Amino acid sequence: MTDWKNPPRLFIPGPVKVNEDVLQQLARPTLGHRGKEYAQLHGQTAKMLKEIFFTNQNVFISTSSASGIWEAAIRNCVAPDEKVLATCCGAFSDKWATVAKDCGREVDELKVEWGKPTTAEMIDEELATGKYAAITLVYNETSTGVTNPVNEISKMMREKYPDVLVFVDSVSAMVALPLRFDDLGWDVTFASVQKAFAIPPGLAVALVSNRALEKSKGIPARGYYFNFELWAKAAEKDQTLVTPNIPHIMALNYQCEKLLKEGMKNVWERHRQMGEFVRGWAKEKFDLFCEEKYASNTLTTVKNTRGINVAETIGAIQQKHNTIFGNGYGKLKDQTFRIAHMGDITLDDLKELLGWIEDEID
Ligand SMILES: Cc1ncc(COP(=O)(O)O)c(C=O)c1O
Incomplete structure (x- = not known):
């Protein structure tokens, strides 16, 4: 529960x-x-x-x-x-x-x-x-x-x-x-x-x-x-x-x-680095939903090229680690999933999450 x-x-x-x-x-x-x-x-x-x-x-x-x-x-x-x-x-x-x-x-x-x-x-x-x-x-x-x-x-x-x-x-x-x-x-x-x-x-x-x-x-x-x-x-x-x-x-x-x-240039750079990191992972394991040139540094929409059950994967990670990421929005619900990398989320947080996703899909 x-x-x-x-x-x-x-x-x-x-x-x-x-x-x-x-x-x-x-x-x-x-x-x-x-x-x-x-x-x-x-x-x-x-x-x-x-x-x-x-x-x-x-x-x-x-x-x-x-x-x-x-x-x-x-x-x-x-x-x-x-x-x-x-x-x-x-x-x-x-x-x-x-x-x-x-x-x-x-x-x-x-x-x-x-x-x-x-x-x-x-x-x-x-x-x-x-x-x-x-x-x-x-x-x-x-x-x-x-x-x-x-x-x-x-x-x-x-x-x-x-x-x-x-x-x-x-x-x-x-x-x-x-x-x-x-x-x-x-x-x-x-x-x-x-x-x-x-x-x-x-x-x-x-x-x-x-x-x-x-x-x-x-x-x-x-x-x-x-x-x-x-x-x-x-x-x-x-x-x-x-x-x-x-x-x-x-x-x-x-x-x-x-x-x-922190300085705004550093804040923007921190977000760029998080975006690059998650995009690198997404390209290795799945694919990006949009052209990389336009891919956001605050969230990554991953194209579900492996046909994983997005809701089940999110549910499993929630159950094991009390952590959730986003499913695809509206009509993209199962075709994509979304990972936020903004605000006070850190690279270490992201490494942990992506590791848990890998445990579920590999
Ligand atoms: C791009 C964009 N615009 C508008 C909204 C609506 O914002 P709010 O729910 O704070 O009214 C959202 C919410 O996620 C959003 O992502």
Whole structure:
């Protein structure tokens, strides 16, 4: 019998394992959210986030998961009569397109086969029609393990379509993969903290460009909870619009300090090394699901070339070692399996897990 009080060690692509010292931050005495102690916590955290993401623009902390920001980007920054180009390369980018439609906007989908990236050329071809005010893009598609070529896409956008807003879902990328927000020229990007920040779920971090914030002021019916203009007014006072998830912000503060101490280049390199290691194993024992050039440094989607029973293998490892990894997502359930290598997961953790998988399959 599994027991939530004795949970498995997590190698699923989020939530990921959280270290004991981080968990302890969530147990600190609480603060009044309009008091000066909270303002200090908030101000310090926002300042560190600006350093981590190389930005002088707006950093918001949202008591929601990342999906809230999918909706916020659309409702705040796209006028009801404007059109969105939603790039879709897997379950999460597909879902964002649906959410944008649910927000009442007109959306065209640029779809690629699961396992393939969305490229700058594909987007360029669509934007050349002049129909779109904004694009949605996923940095790292967690359902397939593909990292989109965001640098080339961003360069193309800056050069050819500087007026089109760029919204990027960085949920399974933020912190682990390079993200220099101001240089990239993005307008909204975000992640929930249960991925590479290695904090339990319950909070999201969003970066919003000054121009997106300005534009939002003229958009009707933006709602209240996810209203960027109201968020910015609160942020000026080192506060949030509503009572935030303070324990999580304490953990976020703690993780930000650690990241800056390590140095972002080192953090990215650590993730690159973990990605390379797991990919090496996957190629030797199975195969990669996507082209190596686009394979993610935060999770590896392994192509199940040996036809193993994925659910049984995960179940056996859970039973013997109280550890789980991810099955394939949705339609890829048995054709692939996914191993997370982000946040506070280490190479030693990964060696142990891969050894256990080998014991089951060899
Ligand atoms: C790429 C991506 N976008 C969005 C989400 C949704 O995030 P949340 O569940 O925090 O709302 C996920 C969740 O795994 C994801 O991987």
